[in-house]
Amino acid sequence: MVNIKNIDSKDFSNFIHMKLREYNDSNSPHHKAYRKEGEIKVLNFIAEDNGKCIGGIIAEAYWGWLNIEYLWVDENFRNNGIGNELLKKVENIAIQNGCRKSQLFTFEFQAKAFYQKYGYRIAGILEDYPPESSYYWMFKNLE
Template sequence: MTSTMTFTEPVSAHAEVTAEIERNLLASLSGLNSQATNSTLVLSRRDPNGNLVAGLSGSTSYGWLLVKLLWVHRGLRGTGVGTVLMGEAEERAKAIGCHGAWLDTSNQAARDFYRRLGYSDFGLLSNSPGNDPEGHCRWFMKKSL
């Protein structure tokens, strides 16, 4: 059977296939574990020309909001846009029963930003000496909602 299986997808289908995998996984898990609301959360801000200038993507599961992506255009950093996006995501998560939020980052400035919002480290993944990129680490952070 494995000789006829395809293990690659065209790049153009990655987002669609990822969403399908996630739907199937969540459906499988729902039969095994008690869950809170599983939902996707996408927030964005656009300029008057319709260009994306900031956005957040996340999901909820088991009472937790996972902030997968947060991006703010360089020209808007430090203006409060990121804080507003995070606050809105957290409020929406609380409204559907989430009790906490978590995320990960490998950017020290982003880590400092999240710490100002009340997030704290709960894990660290770092490269061993000699592994590229040397000194790279990723912080896992959480916050009670």
């Protein structure tokens, strides 16, 4: 009989992640190739003021896509073009590395309007996540 139980273990999480990657690799040449040396371009940039981090962006480029994971600017420095500079920096490098499209996720209370201002369109909406808000999947053609 199968026994199912709760387990709180980083090793277990890594094991399941590895097993899913193995399955993906065996069924999709894109998944297997994307982990080869040089296939993923990591694009992480920091914005500093007097040596202090006031913003940053974390992104990856692969499969012809820019995938923006995080973009943050300190509240005291918002609306000064820093977010735009960070976004444009990674978009330009992604284009130089063959990316034609960009994607990201953002909550309604975060930066949806900011991304729309720079050409991102809504691809999907998860409503009431978190409750009384929404979660947006957005994309942009970089060409």
